[in-house]
Amino acid sequence: MALKKEYATQDCALARTLELVGERWTMLVVRDTFYGVRRYSDFLAHLDIPRAVLSTRLRTLTEAGILDKRRYAESPPRDEYVLTDKGEALWPALHALLTWGNLHATDYRTRHREFVHALCGSPLTTAGGCETCGRSAMPPAEIDVHPGPGARDHERSDPVSRALLRPHRLLEPLDTTA
Amino acid sequence: MALKKEYATQDCALARTLELVGERWTMLVVRDTFYGVRRYSDFLAHLDIPRAVLSTRLRTLTEAGILDKRRYAESPPRDEYVLTDKGEALWPALHALLTWGNLHATDYRTRHREFVHALCGSPLTTAGGCETCGRSAMPPAEIDVHPGPGARDHERSDPVSRALLRPHRLLEPLDTTA
Numbered sequence: 001m002a003l004k005k006e007y008a009t010q011d012c013a014l015a016r017t018l019e020l021v022g023e024r025w026t027m028l029v030v031r032d033t034f035y036g037v038r039r040y041s042d043f044l045a046h047l048d049i050p051r052a053v054l055s056t057r058l059r060t061l062t063e064a065g066i067l068d069k070r071r072y073a074e075s076p077p078r079d080e081y082v083l084t085d086k087g088e089a090l091w092p093a094l095h096a097l098l099t100w101g102n103l104h105a106t107d108y109r110t111r112h113r114e115f116v117h118a119l120c121g122s123p124l125t126t127a128g129g130c131e132t133c134g135r136s137a138m139p140p141a142e143i144d145v146h147p148g149p150g151a152r153d154h155e156r157s158d159p160v161s162r163a164l165l166r167p168h169r170l171l172e173p174l175d176t177t178a
Numbered sequence: 179m180a181l182k183k184e185y186a187t188q189d190c191a192l193a194r195t196l197e198l199v200g201e202r203w204t205m206l207v208v209r210d211t212f213y214g215v216r217r218y219s220d221f222l223a224h225l226d227i228p229r230a231v232l233s234t235r236l237r238t239l240t241e242a243g244i245l246d247k248r249r250y251a252e253s254p255p256r257d258e259y260v261l262t263d264k265g266e267a268l269w270p271a272l273h274a275l276l277t278w279g280n281l282h283a284t285d286y287r288t289r290h291r292e293f294v295h296a297l298c299g300s301p302l303t304t305a306g307g308c309e310t311c312g313r314s315a316m317p318p319a320e321i322d323v324h325p326g327p328g329a330r331d332h333e334r335s336d337p338v339s340r341a342l343l344r345p346h347r348l349l350e351p352l353d354t355t356a
Binding site for chain 1: 190191192193194195196197198199200202205206209264267268270271272273274275276277278279280281282283284289290291304305306307314315
């Protein structure tokens with residue numbers, strides 16, 4: 001059933017949030033930007049998303065101030081997409097959704113990614129903090145994403161999936177050419 | 179553009195999570211169950227959701243083990259929907275989405291709801307803990323939802339919105355008949 005994008009009569013912060021990030025594929029695009037994916041071709045290869053949908057989602061996220069669109073080549077013109085501060089502020093919500101999925105929607109023992117506090121090497125708590133350092137929350141710039149126990153059984157072989165078989169600091173550009 | 183429900187090639191905890199709770203309206207239904215809404219007619223009045231969509235969402239959430247469907251009257255047959263443990267585990271994700279929306283998608287000064295640690299009366303931190311008690315996370319059973327500064331300007335007058343003008347403990351059944 002087609003539903004309109006807005007929840008007009010739901011005058012609630014959650015409804016406004018879902019209007020921005022609740023559309024199909026949007027949070028997967030946002031997840032990839034935390035992993036350092038910035039370029040259209042990499043999103044496309046990693047997400048298997050229809051081109052028209054990817055273009056629309058990137059435009060919506062840019063218009064919402066969640067992504068910043070930056071020209072990195074002129075001929076041919078090429079843009080990359082980088083999280084703004086407002087976008088980075090989505091990390092706790094993204095981490096909480098991923099954590100719930102790992103514990104309740106998939107087999108936790110075969111999870112593909114793990115998040116590690118980069119400074120001390122401890123895995124993040126389910127609440128997104130670091131027990132070793134006694135911190136209840138952690139900015140993404142201090143978090144590394146590591147391959148989890150199920151990463152190598154993962155059937156995907158696109159450049160983003162391959163690059164994420166190595167530990168990678170969140171937000172830093174992911175080198176998909178190696 | 180119609181997109182199929184599954185993200186089949188996205189073998190990721192987030193994709194599985196979004197298949198369960200990422201559909202239109204689903205997180206608003208889940209939010210209401212945290213507020214203590216249990217009955218079809220109350221969801222319907224509060225959400226202005228098409229009946230067919232509400233029925234589908236409640237069925238999907240029940241089949242996913244997020245809600246438990248309980249018969250509370252026999253003639254006519256009437257059911258209520260209560261969060262399971264798996265459903266209650268969505269609280270950190272829901273709180274993080276709401277917090278982001280309050281800070282980045284709406285005017286924070288006119289927020290409609292506030293969450294308060296019931297034992298000490300302190301507002302929850304943006305990370306969902308209690309600074310006063312030195313706790314980094316808080317189960318929903320210890321949280322009260324209070325009307326925020328914008329609650330009374332809120333145009334809605336359905337029974338759920340009216341009931342939530344008084345402080346209410348999360349998860350406890352909301353009395354919408356008062």
